[in-house]
Amino acid sequence: xxxxxxxxxxxxxxxxxxxxxxxxxxxxxxxxxxxxxxxxxxxxxxxxxxxxxxxxxxxxxxxxxxxxxxxxxxxxxxxxxxxxxxxxxxxxxxxxxxxxxxxxxxxxxxxxxxxxxxxxxxxxxxxxxxxxxxxxxxxxxxxxxxxxxxxxxxxxxxxxxxxxxxxxxxxxxxxxxxxxxxxxxxxxxxxxxxxxxxxxxxxxxxxxxxxxxxxxxxxxxxxxxxxxxxxxxxxxxxxxxxxxxxxxxxxxxxxxxxxxxxxxxxxxxxxxxxxxxxxxxxxxxxxxxxxxxxxxxxxxxxxxxxxxxxxxxxxxxxx
Numbered sequence: 001x002x003x004x005x006x007x008x009x010x011x012x013x014x015x016x017x018x019x020x021x022x023x024x025x026x027x028x029x030x031x032x033x034x035x036x037x038x039x040x041x042x043x044x045x046x047x048x049x050x051x052x053x054x055x056x057x058x059x060x061x062x063x064x065x066x067x068x069x070x071x072x073x074x075x076x077x078x079x080x081x082x083x084x085x086x087x088x089x090x091x092x093x094x095x096x097x098x099x100x101x102x103x104x105x106x107x108x109x110x111x112x113x114x115x116x117x118x119x120x121x122x123x124x125x126x127x128x129x130x131x132x133x134x135x136x137x138x139x140x141x142x143x144x145x146x147x148x149x150x151x152x153x154x155x156x157x158x159x160x161x162x163x164x165x166x167x168x169x170x171x172x173x174x175x176x177x178x179x180x181x182x183x184x185x186x187x188x189x190x191x192x193x194x195x196x197x198x199x200x201x202x203x204x205x206x207x208x209x210x211x212x213x214x215x216x217x218x219x220x221x222x223x224x225x226x227x228x229x230x231x232x233x234x235x236x237x238x239x240x241x242x243x244x245x246x247x248x249x250x251x252x253x254x255x256x257x258x259x260x261x262x263x264x265x266x267x268x269x270x271x272x273x274x275x276x277x278x279x280x281x282x283x284x285x286x287x288x289x290x291x292x293x294x295x296x297x298x299x300x301x302x303x304x305x306x307x308x309x310x311x312x313x314x315x316x317x318x319x
């Protein structure tokens with residue numbers, strides 16, 4: 001187990017640094033370059049050179065990249081060029097909202113997808129598979145706009161922007177908590193739908209495969225109804241891939257959260273990354289990429305460590 005942790009930790013560091021290097025490469029070679037992004041295109045003669053020297057961008061790109069990687073290894077994400085604040089402080093302000101949105105969507109998708117997938121396995125109709133597949137193929141932005149159209153414009157029961165009502169700044173305590181929950185209902189639904197359909201399809205296929213095995217037949221021969229055998233015997237054995245893939249797809253949910261946060265004007269990590277990219281604030285862009293990759297790597301590591309605990313056969317078969 002210790003060897004596995006060491007290997008995965010080393011792989012995680014390499015993967016995060018590779019992602020940070022790719023983000024630096026794309027930002028450095030973007031049209032106009034970082035200097036034009038900082039100084040503008042209509043600066044006075046010599047002003048671009050002055051800005052480049054002030055931010056250390058007058059050096060070769062390889063030298064700048066090595067300097068940034070060295071700071072990242074020491075946990076120093078630098079200072080935002082646009083806001084002149086430490087990147088770590090900006091990320092820590094936005095990270096709780098993004099993590100709450102992502103974890104809520106993952107839990108909702110796992111629970112609802114498990115129930116719907118098991119119910120779909122009870123019948124022989126093919127329309128649930130077609131429905132889940134169609135919803136799974138919808139882009140997150142289209143889902144968000146559809147939810148806004150139904151629940152905000154037609155029904156008028158849920159808000160569509162921000163995390164609190166700006167017209168009621170005095171609200172606090174439980175009232176503020178409930179208001180924030182109302183504002184997060186649509187974003188969580190929009191983010192969870194893609195994963196929910198995936199889990200439902202996976203659970204349905206797993207339950208159907210387990211129902212054909214001898215131990216389920218033996219359970220029904222002992223007097224269990226087909227419904228009881230499905231929920232009490234087949235479903236638990238079909239849930240292991242769901243638990244592993246839910247943790248493994250945290251990275252995909254973080255990527256989806258970027259789109260959802262922009263669509264619903266949520267002040268999270270994704271919106272911070274988009275704003276920084278448009279402003280060519282490279283330290284913030286690279287910092288958000290590093291944090292997102294680190295979270296995805298940690299979720300995958302937890303999935304790998306939890307799988308043998310949930311299924312003793314994996315411990316027995318492990319090298």
